[in-house]
Amino acid sequence: MTDDPVRRHDGRFRWEGVDVLAYKQEGAAPFRDVSRQVLFDDPSLAAQLRYFEVAPGGWTTLERHEHVHNVMVIRGKGRCLVGEKAYDLAQNDLVSVPPMTWHQFHAGPDAPLGFLCLVNRERDRPQLPAAGEAAELGKPLSP
Amino acid sequence: MTDDPVRRHDGRFRWEGVDVLAYKQEGAAPFRDVSRQVLFDDPSLAAQLRYFEVAPGGWTTLERHEHVHNVMVIRGKGRCLVGEKAYDLAQNDLVSVPPMTWHQFHAGPDAPLGFLCLVNRERDRPQLPAAGEAAELGKPLSP
Numbered sequence: 001m002t003d004d005p006v007r008r009h010d011g012r013f014r015w016e017g018v019d020v021l022a023y024k025q026e027g028a029a030p031f032r033d034v035s036r037q038v039l040f041d042d043p044s045l046a047a048q049l050r051y052f053e054v055a056p057g058g059w060t061t062l063e064r065h066e067h068v069h070n071v072m073v074i075r076g077k078g079r080c081l082v083g084e085k086a087y088d089l090a091q092n093d094l095v096s097v098p099p100m101t102w103h104q105f106h107a108g109p110d111a112p113l114g115f116l117c118l119v120n121r122e123r124d125r126p127q128l129p130a131a132g133e134a135a136e137l138g139k140p141l142s143p
Numbered sequence: 144m145t146d147d148p149v150r151r152h153d154g155r156f157r158w159e160g161v162d163v164l165a166y167k168q169e170g171a172a173p174f175r176d177v178s179r180q181v182l183f184d185d186p187s188l189a190a191q192l193r194y195f196e197v198a199p200g201g202w203t204t205l206e207r208h209e210h211v212h213n214v215m216v217i218r219g220k221g222r223c224l225v226g227e228k229a230y231d232l233a234q235n236d237l238v239s240v241p242p243m244t245w246h247q248f249h250a251g252p253d254a255p256l257g258f259l260c261l262v263n264r265e266r267d268r269p270q271l272p273a274a275g276e277a278a279e280l281g282k283p284l285s286p
Contacts, residue, residue: 005230005239005240005241006225006232006236006237007237007239008233008236008237009235009236009237013235015235039213040237040239040261042211045211045213045262045263046189046190047188047263049192049213049215068187068188070183070185070188070192072182072192072259074217074235080149082148082149087148087149092152092156092158092217093151094151094152094158094183095148095149095150096150097148099187116215116259118183118190118261120188121189
């Protein structure tokens with residue numbers, strides 16, 4: 001982060017003063033081709049705004065938690081699982097993930113899926129499905 | 144708002160289940176051609192995400208407040224005043240408005256300026272400049 005009030009977008013979903021981070025920093029959660037950038041993390045704000053990008057063919061971890069995810073697609077297209085249903089996603093679509101609801105984001109086969117994700121600064125850790133349970137939960141996402 | 148976890152963008156910066164609201168609901172704050180939509184307002188989230196759109200040639204109120212504004216441009220282009228400096232803005236640029244800092248957003252003459260604005264749910268009311276003071280404060284925005 002810099003002290004400049006304006007941080008410019010470079011035209012390729014990277015921003016001045018914003019590091020590209022590992023998507024997961026611990027554990028063995030299964031995911032593929034996901035990057036993470038924290039766009040706003042002001043200590044006086046009770047929430048953070050992050051940008052996640054899933055490369056074509058990739059997916060985020062299938063997980064659930066008490067805290068709510070508020071998501072807005074800003075690049076590409078894909079699909080998401082929320083609870084027991086899958087939804088197609090396109091630019092500027094909004095997704096609300098309720099508490100303790102299994103969810104996962106997939107990029108399309110030939111397009112990235114980039115989305116903003118708004119969360120409370122104070123939040124619980126994600127839970128992962130038990131071994132064998134993930135395939136069952138993810139069924140609605142299958143073509 | 145609906146109970147559906149996905150609310151679709153209609154391709155023209157309107158969303159399913161999201162009302163287009165008046166920009167200011169009280170007072171005589173000067174502004175021109177601004178609309179407001181609340182995209183996320185989940186009671187369990189400590190912040191709200193709003194979408195403001197300034198029509199070509201329009202501007203938001205010149206104001207300041209204790210609460211921080213975190214802004215991301217998602218449509219068009221324009222300029223913003225933050226403190227004593229003006230900045231050009233383009234798609235996906237990020238703006239952080241610090242506490243008690245005068246700020247104003249202007250659309251370009253031939254393009255709208257649409258931006259997300261993240262704020263705490265609990266926040267103070269904006270202050271307006273005293274009569275005659277606005278012209279002085281807004282000088283950096285003059286062409």
